[in-house]
Structures are given as structure tokens and as C-alpha cells.
Amino acid sequence: MNKKYSDQELLEGIGRNDIKILNHIYDISYRPIRYLVISNNGKEQDAEDVFQEALVVVFIKIREENFQLSSSLTTYLYSVARIIWIRELNNRKVRAEFIEGEQLVLNTTDSDIELLEESERYKLYREKFEELSEDCKKVLKMFLINIPIKDITAIMGYSSDQHTKNRRFRCKKTLINNIRNSKEYKKLGYENNSNDRGIPRW
Amino acid sequence: MKTIQTIEEYLDGSLNSKKSNAFREKMSANKQLKDEVELHRSVNEAIKDDALYEFRQNVKKVITKNSKRANKQILFIKTYIKYPVAAGIVVILGLSIWKLTTRITPSEVFNEFYKPYQTDISTRSVNQSANSVQLSYILYQEKDYEASSEILKNYLSQNYNDITAHFYYGMNALELKNYKLATTELLLVANDRSTPFKIHAQWYLAMTYLKMNKRNDAENILEKLTESDNIYTNAAKKVIRKL
Structure with missing residues (x-):
């Protein structure tokens, strides 16, 4: 029982x-x-x-x-x-x-309803994050939990802090692109946004 | 790349105050930029939220485990039940012959004729209470009698005049072997002139009496059912013959 x-x-x-x-x-x-x-x-x-x-x-x-x-x-x-x-x-x-x-x-x-929408977004973002390479995931995560850049460079074995920074931004760009190009992102209601075709310029 | 860099540095607070203020001004004048920053912020939150990710993974595990268990049960039935079924048929045939030569008890008649009520569930509802009572009907259909009964008990404490709810409460009680409660509830429905559940309540009340070994009470109700043309007329006649 x-x-x-x-x-x-x-x-x-x-x-x-x-x-x-x-x-x-x-x-x-x-x-x-x-x-x-x-x-x-x-x-x-x-x-x-x-x-x-x-x-x-x-x-x-x-x-x-x-x-x-x-x-x-x-x-x-x-x-x-x-x-x-x-x-x-x-x-x-x-x-x-x-x-x-x-x-x-x-x-x-x-x-x-708001929570549901938030939950759907988070699910998609996290799934796309998990699809990144292990290095990308590590770098982004370490930045987000505020590990000093010098330590990240040392942990990842990169040649310089600038290289680490560049790696971070490239990984983030890949992640955002993968999110935008997914059919789930369109399902979340972003497909009708005519401006939403890439990174904005200003 | 420059854009992403600025957004990320703005979000993690590494832009100096002058650049940060200038960026904020740009955002207030440019909705597209504002949305982009919001997307980055939201993605960062999702990446940081390990607790939610782990929760999802755990729920997924629970679903997979239970779904595998259900599939295994089906596979087991398909694979291993063939031969025992053949043996079972022989035993049932033997028992049937034995039964034909032995006087049948009311409880045995119950076992032969009783089937849970086949509900016609409509998931349409108009308010919170109705939603809850609808759920209890679904739970009855799904054979989760305890949960269904619990919901109905709460519901009836505030909606005593809902005869349909009394019917299902009685039906749950019958399934849960609480025959006294089943009798009370089904009697209430069987004596209500306006409900479409009246005939069903009479039939199941007779079934309850059979289960309680109250042969005469059951027969009285069954006789009534044979007097009109309804979906239980033939079954009621058969039960009376058996008794």
C-alpha cells in the first residue's frame, strides 16, 4: 500500500x-x-x-x-x-x-500562464545550451557564475584572457542563433516578428 | 560580435557607467535592441537555473520509468499469458459445470452481472467546482475510486443538491466496498424523480443489496426495473431467474 x-x-x-x-x-x-x-x-x-x-x-x-x-x-x-x-x-x-x-x-x-510561457522559454534555451560543445558550455557557465576570467583561461587552457572572451561571445552567438532558428522558438510566438531575423543593428 | 559583446558586458555589469548609461539610452529608443537584451538575459537565467533543469530531468526519469513498467506489463501479458489462458479456460469450463449444479448466492450473482458504470464524460465545465467534479468523474472512469471519492466528498459538502455527484459518490463507495454508504447515496438518487440517473441508481442499488446478501431488497428493486422498458429490463429479468 x-x-x-x-x-x-x-x-x-x-x-x-x-x-x-x-x-x-x-x-x-x-x-x-x-x-x-x-x-x-x-x-x-x-x-x-x-x-x-x-x-x-x-x-x-x-x-x-x-x-x-x-x-x-x-x-x-x-x-x-x-x-x-x-x-x-x-x-x-x-x-x-x-x-x-x-x-x-x-x-x-x-x-x-506567464509561468507557463517562462517555463517553455527556459526549456528551449536550456535544451539548446545543452546541445553546445562541452567547452562552450563550460565557458558560458563559468562566466555566468562570476568566475574570474583569469581562472577561466587557466581552467580551459586558453592562450590569453582575450581568447577566452572571444570564445565566450562566439559560443553565445552560436547559442542565440540556434535558439532563433529552432521551430520551437517560432512556436513560442516569435515567428511573426518581422524584425526578429537576427542580431539587431543600431 | 561587437553587439553580443556589448549586450553581455552590459548584463554582467562589466561596462563602465558612461558606456552603460549610453547603452540604456539606446535601448529605450530601440525596441529591437531592448528585446535582444531581454533574450540574452533570459537565456543567461535559463543557463544558470540548474535546479529547474535537474527537476525536469527527474520528472523525465519518473515518466520513463513508469512508462517502461507499463510496457513491461503489457509485454508480460502478451508473452506469458498464452498458455495459462488455455488452462484457465479449462478450469472455467469445469467451474461453470459445477456452478450449474449448485445453488447460486446473491453475491455470486453480483459478480456475474456487475460492471462499473460506463460514464459518458464531457470535459466541458464552467467553473472551478464543476472542473473539480468533472475530474472526479474521470477518476471514476479511470478506476481511481479513492481519489474520485475524496473530491466528491468535498464537493458535496458544499453542493449537496447535485444528484449526479451523489450517484458517482455512491458508485465509488460500491467499488470501495463501503456498501452502507453506497446504499445511502444510491437510494437518494433512485428516489429522485427528475434525474436521468434514477434507473442506473436503481440497478446499482440492487447490485449493492446483492453484495450485502439482501436478496429480498434486491428482488424488490429488480422487479420494479422489469416493469418498464429500460436498459436494465432484460438484465433484471435474468438476475431474478438466477436468484
Whole structure:
């Protein structure tokens, strides 16, 4: 018999990235989300992605504010999942049965939608970062956590600080280009920005 | 490259104050530049956010593990169940012959005729409570009776007049073997004249009585079901014959 957790315990578990709690949440919350997605033009993989994104929204909320549930965690996750799936269907230009005539926001707030958008952006940025070469990743990361340039040059075995700097900017340029050229970036709503064709000049 | 360099140096604070101010002025006059700086800032935040990245990785692991487990179960059923199924058929045939020669108990009749209610779920809803109660119906359909029941219990404490919710609460109670609660809830629905769930509630109330070994109570309701033309008429006749 699985241990029963209160919603507060589940939220705390999400906050500390506890895999046991995440497994439990999967057990209690995945099936309704799967049902929602699969009965509205989705596949198993879609359901898994939606479940993941809904949990990420909760994780960000817990971290960024004093998050209080107004319903059970399962209900809240279901509501967030619903918004995620509606947005995805809109992107795919599919109209689901359950969208028609219905308020899009149920149990969720504007801040949830903002978090969702932020989460989608961060996911893309991070994925593209992970695709860079190991050297690029190291250099960019070290700069961002404020390691002195001299130390970075020494760690990476580069010939000079200027070389390290140049490497940093080249890596960042590659990363930004890879982000801009991805289809996910266009899906995030940037494709209609006519100015958004490269680095701006001024 | 120069542009990226300036943006990065602006963001990490390594531009001197004069250059930094000049850059800010350019940004306020140039939306495209402002957006570009925002993109760089946001990308930097994402790179720094290891906690979120690890969280995603962990959720992915959980999903993969559970999805593999589900696939293994299906594979196991496909691979290893063939021969036991053949043996099972022989056993069932034997048991059927034995049953035909033995008097059947109400509980056995229940086992033969009971099927969970096939709900016609509409995911349409208009407010938060409705959303929550819809979820409970889905959970019932998905056989997560405990979760469904918990939601309905909370919902009914504020929406006592929702007969449909009482029906599902009763159906969950039946699945969870809380026959007393199932009887109370289904009786309430069965006695309501306006609900479309009336007939279903009568049938499942009869099923509950069978499970509780209350043969006469079950028969009384089943008799009523045979008096009108409904989806349970034939089944009710069959059950009465068995009893």
C-alpha cells in the first residue's frame, strides 16, 4: 500500500525535487491528464510532455512565491495540464471538443500562464545550451557564475584572457542563433516578428 | 560580435557607467535592441537555473520509468499469458459445470452481472467546482475510486443538491466496498424523480443489496426495473431467474 501524503507534503517534495514524491504524484495524477490529452487528439508522448510541463509550473510557483493550493494538487495539475494542452492544440491548429464555448482558464491565474510561457522559454534555451560543445558550455557557465576570467583561461587552457572572451561571445552567438532558428522558438510566438531575423543593428 | 559583446558586458555589469548609461539610452529608443537584451538575459537565467533543469530531468526519469513498467506489463501479458489462458479456460469450463449444479448466492450473482458504470464524460465545465467534479468523474472512469471519492466528498459538502455527484459518490463507495454508504447515496438518487440517473441508481442499488446478501431488497428493486422498458429490463429479468 502506498503511503498517503498530504498536499502540503507533496508540494514540499516537489520543491526539494524528491524523486519518491514525484513517483507518487505520477501515480495519482498522470491518468486523468493522460485521459484528457488522449481523448483530445493527443498521443501518449503528448500526455507525458503535458504532465511534465504541468509539474514544472508547480515547481516554479513553489520556488518563486508563497504558493497555496485552492484545490487538491491533482485538480490543480489537471487544470494546468488542460491549459497546456489547449495551447498546444492551438499551435497545431486543432480545435478540441472541450475548448468550444468554455473559459480557458479554470483553477489557474494569469500568473500561471506567464509561468507557463517562462517555463517553455527556459526549456528551449536550456535544451539548446545543452546541445553546445562541452567547452562552450563550460565557458558560458563559468562566466555566468562570476568566475574570474583569469581562472577561466587557466581552467580551459586558453592562450590569453582575450581568447577566452572571444570564445565566450562566439559560443553565445552560436547559442542565440540556434535558439532563433529552432521551430520551437517560432512556436513560442516569435515567428511573426518581422524584425526578429537576427542580431539587431543600431 | 561587437553587439553580443556589448549586450553581455552590459548584463554582467562589466561596462563602465558612461558606456552603460549610453547603452540604456539606446535601448529605450530601440525596441529591437531592448528585446535582444531581454533574450540574452533570459537565456543567461535559463543557463544558470540548474535546479529547474535537474527537476525536469527527474520528472523525465519518473515518466520513463513508469512508462517502461507499463510496457513491461503489457509485454508480460502478451508473452506469458498464452498458455495459462488455455488452462484457465479449462478450469472455467469445469467451474461453470459445477456452478450449474449448485445453488447460486446473491453475491455470486453480483459478480456475474456487475460492471462499473460506463460514464459518458464531457470535459466541458464552467467553473472551478464543476472542473473539480468533472475530474472526479474521470477518476471514476479511470478506476481511481479513492481519489474520485475524496473530491466528491468535498464537493458535496458544499453542493449537496447535485444528484449526479451523489450517484458517482455512491458508485465509488460500491467499488470501495463501503456498501452502507453506497446504499445511502444510491437510494437518494433512485428516489429522485427528475434525474436521468434514477434507473442506473436503481440497478446499482440492487447490485449493492446483492453484495450485502439482501436478496429480498434486491428482488424488490429488480422487479420494479422489469416493469418498464429500460436498459436494465432484460438484465433484471435474468438476475431474478438466477436468484
